[in-house]
Amino acid sequence: MKTTRIAYSHRLNAGKYCALAEQARRLGRVRGEVWQRYGSAGGAGLTDRQVRDRWLAEGIHHRFEVLANAWKETVRDAMADITATRESAKVQVRRAIRHHTGDQAEQKRLFGMLKADRWADDPYLSRQMRSHWRRGHNRTHNQIVVRADQHHTRPDSNGRLWLAVPGLVQRQLVRIPLNTTVAPTGTLRLILRDGRVEIHYQIDAATMKTSQRPCGGATLGVDKGYTEALTDSDGNHHGDRLGDLLTAESDRIKERNRRRAKLRSVANTAARRGDQAKADRIARNNLGAIKRDRQAARHQARVRTEIFTAVHRVVDKAAVVVAEDLTKTFAGRKQLGRNTNRRLAAWTKGVTAQALKDVSERRGSALVHVNAAYTSQVCHRCGCFGRRAGDRLHCTLCGVVWQADVNAAINVLRRHGDPDITLRTPHRAVRQIVQARADRHRSRLPLPDSSPEHRAESESSNLLSNEQ
Numbered sequence: 001m002k003t004t005r006i007a008y009s010h011r012l013n014a015g016k017y018c019a020l021a022e023q024a025r026r027l028g029r030v031r032g033e034v035w036q037r038y039g040s041a042g043g044a045g046l047t048d049r050q051v052r053d054r055w056l057a058e059g060i061h062h063r064f065e066v067l068a069n070a071w072k073e074t075v076r077d078a079m080a081d082i083t084a085t086r087e088s089a090k091v092q093v094r095r096a097i098r099h100h101t102g103d104q105a106e107q108k109r110l111f112g113m114l115k116a117d118r119w120a121d122d123p124y125l126s127r128q129m130r131s132h133w134r135r136g137h138n139r140t141h142n143q144i145v146v147r148a149d150q151h152h153t154r155p156d157s158n159g160r161l162w163l164a165v166p167g168l169v170q171r172q173l174v175r176i177p178l179n180t181t182v183a184p185t186g187t188l189r190l191i192l193r194d195g196r197v198e199i200h201y202q203i204d205a206a207t208m209k210t211s212q213r214p215c216g217g218a219t220l221g222v223d224k225g226y227t228e229a230l231t232d233s234d235g236n237h238h239g240d241r242l243g244d245l246l247t248a249e250s251d252r253i254k255e256r257n258r259r260r261a262k263l264r265s266v267a268n269t270a271a272r273r274g275d276q277a278k279a280d281r282i283a284r285n286n287l288g289a290i291k292r293d294r295q296a297a298r299h300q301a302r303v304r305t306e307i308f309t310a311v312h313r314v315v316d317k318a319a320v321v322v323a324e325d326l327t328k329t330f331a332g333r334k335q336l337g338r339n340t341n342r343r344l345a346a347w348t349k350g351v352t353a354q355a356l357k358d359v360s361e362r363r364g365s366a367l368v369h370v371n372a373a374y375t376s377q378v379c380h381r382c383g384c385f386g387r388r389a390g391d392r393l394h395c396t397l398c399g400v401v402w403q404a405d406v407n408a409a410i411n412v413l414r415r416h417g418d419p420d421i422t423l424r425t426p427h428r429a430v431r432q433i434v435q436a437r438a439d440r441h442r443s444r445l446p447l448p449d450s451s452p453e454h455r456a457e458s459e460s461s462n463l464l465s466n467e468q
Contacts, residue, residue: 011177019174044086
């Protein structure tokens, strides 16, 4: 399995950044030309090598004024993007084929032609592909793809690592200081943002130190949360700092946006009064996006570190991790305040789900998804619906107050292998199943009358039912 790593430039010279930005701008024209010529049905079946040979024969490549390896790698990258959009359209066409005909032989024929990219020979497939595969347009003008044999790294006397990549002139390299001591390898993707260069590269996940850590031997259910990243069915919390990170960042953004709105109002007022110089100074010095984006990137890095650390702690204990499938959202009836909604909007459930998937694959544990409907609202002891209040679940039948996340993790674990509630069971059907089980459990309880006669009658009926 491959995983992507990102290195960043460190105090890059403005002249070097401008040179890289000009190269990225010219390569953006290359991408635009590829999308214009081959981004629709006319480019079906062509490979990047065929496109490259055509451009060499026609002399199209001379107009871009970039080195040969640069535009060839850009053509390859753009053709891969076009292929991805075409394959995405095929998903919709396959659904249309199933609705179009129920004949298995005809479906097999159409599926075969679609897979072999011979859909242009069939009128029905041609219409469907032209309907679902629309011509794309290039909007990327800040990326440079560097082949593996076109770059090298070298440390200086202070131990700082420098990455050398080709520029616009042959045999003249642009050297970029990096903020890491790990040398990027393989094909690089340079992304230029706000005076800084991001170096994206892939490594084999099996070579990472964390991938060589063995997993545990238990089977654990986990519940994704806001205050803690994960809570397992043993009652342990992992990633306790997640809620504090999200809340602090949300409150900081609220205060920052309030101040920016005030400054924007001052700038607009100055512009209306004719003081355009003041409005320009405020926009240039106080309403920029460079600092804002860097703060957002640092926050995202902290959140990812907290979540991945929590997932590793779970996998240290578990060979099988049972988690909720939260790809579907359930609309709640309870109205929440603006501050709560703002903080929950930053809840990184997608990052947690991706971390569970990646870490489980790398370390050899099994990840099992189960239906998440009502796992946080049902008492794990009696199966009845309770009342949720913050991080507490009050069971009206048992009279017990459970820690809500631990209770949900136990319910998630019990959903593993449940014959009645599968991953695709609708949530209304899940509620009916849970309610029916709760009613059966309630019917086996002792009678409300605590007199000795009624108690003896209840105990005898229970014994007879157990013997049967």
